[in-house]
Amino acid sequence: MYDFNTIFSRRNVGAAKWDSITQEMGVAGEDIIPLSVADMEFKVAPEIVTAIKKVADFAAYGYTIPTESYYEAVIGWMERRHNWKIKKEWISLSTGVVPAFNTAIRAFTHPGDKVIIQQPVYYPFGKAITNNGCQVVNNALIYKGGNYTIDFDDLEEKVKDPLVKILLFCNPHNPVGRVWTEEELNRVGEICLKAGVLVISDEIHFDFVFKPYKHKVFATLSQEFQDNSLILTAPSKTFNLAGLQCSNVIIPNSKLKAQFDNANERTGFFSLNHFAYAACEAAYNEGELWLDELLEYLEGNLNYLKSFMAKELPQVKVIETEGTYLVWLDCKALGLTNSELEKLMKEKARIFLDEGYIFGASGAGFERVNIACPRAMLEKALNNMKNAIKSII
Template structure:
């Protein structure tokens, strides 16, 4: 019913994935499997909803549709068993932007932000760009290649100046679906020390292999009272260019402070097409979402099988959520520069290198497998030729 094998020509669309290859990788002839959007066509029901609005050719000031937040509320209740009162919601103009806003509203310049590398690099760049010190609480790598939170280290590095912790839930780049016990333990630590947890849950609707996403704020009452949750339909339905992010804040004091600031700066007002795309995605998207995730799971299996047979020195960590595969390339024995040279100049592939995700990312590469099988096959073949040729 849905053709995920269809190859979409994105030329002329201004897409980030292709347009900045020369700037970021030094050459434009690369197969891009880096930025975290999908090569699948945005589902037709979203395009149709947008087109219907475009047919009314007057684009003045608008209000949010009445069904906007009840639709988001219903989706979260149905998929994550979290009953979110409507007053807890607010639109935000992007999750990384939201992180920057929270940093400015809730921290002073001499205060600190905790992150858990290897992790999505804006978690480091955004606090640093706002003049805040970043405190590192690296994840522990387990014997099987999976990761755990290091609570002993967290207790060592967190001091009275630490005001925020940015949580990747599910985790990017390793695809971890954090368990309720881990999240509740983190909440105990942060609540007791007056640390607010920003939980980035943009990949929450993409749990794989029967895994179940646990919203941080549902892990315990302490989690609810020390958290700001960010989510969006953008990863799941491939609409990142239509900024459709939202915030959920259960604690009334935190909510008043944050949402009053958003309102004062008119940053809580969704642009015209965001609610339209969100409503279409959450009202009509379940069948498409399930089919897409099944295709992604097959692609992950394909990568695993291919590496096992042709690239045994590269070990893919199976993600529990999303379409990003964390490739352990350490057995290749290459330093950072030589690993980049292998992927970019020899294999002609654009991936995210592990070092950009911080401590523990050395020797890894992040591969986006949300792409038609033919493209994935070509990418792996080019990598095999580079490694074995």
């Protein structure tokens, strides 16, 4: 029913993924394919476009607050898609997940406090910590046999530091693609609960999980975990709405919510983008079929990539992608430095990826590939990669 195959141009309209190429490389970058920034090369579900047009046609764009129908849409989505019955009074608004975890760090720490992250991880995590006067503590993921696991022994040691106030957690994990199991989540939760460490769980990719894996919202595991966590969500990844700036931060603990809201207010936050409310409501009420078809298409892209790499580039190891539309590639067997690998991809393969080293030192030698694009674009990019790598081995 929906079209995910048509390629359309996003150049010269301010799209970060595309126009940053021109800024970096000028006209020499016209043929480069970006599979980097985590937005999608698909047009938004037409139901959402219709809702936005309706708001635009009303021709009054004044101050806007969430309606009851907005809250009902968010509540309904969480119950239908994630088996989580939330309440209106648990929902705080933010312009995005990144602003939300920045606000949360300010709300629940003092300068000099420490925040744990698990690298390689989404690079704005580290920036949010240092930009708000705190110290990064890395509970590095264990990479063994092509799989990533949590180093629980190390986590137990690090939460003993009285300056550690927060675990900034990522599930599904960006960039390694893990969807943490209930057993893993329970162990994380117990360790943090015992030490009095707050869990801020970035679950923005929670609508992208491949079979047979299952996502479990951290707060649903126990009442104690619910009371010791903030769950960061957004329709932006799911429905390609990042530019509309809409995030729903779900905080069941009223005391924690009051602290977050107070910190949000101190930034001058008042409301979402006028169009964001309509887009989120339409996405959650009318976008489910579009999403289901998208998930099938993405699974096809993932299977294509895995088959291609196994046949054409066995030197590059594909890390099992359980969730997100981002694939983590281990390129260390190529024996290249970070700069050499980046140069190979940009100058020879003519593709922009997110370089592994930006996710932390343990990401060196990796590349992150965004597969949320028409199949033909992915095929072209992978063939470019194959030709570039074969030219040096």
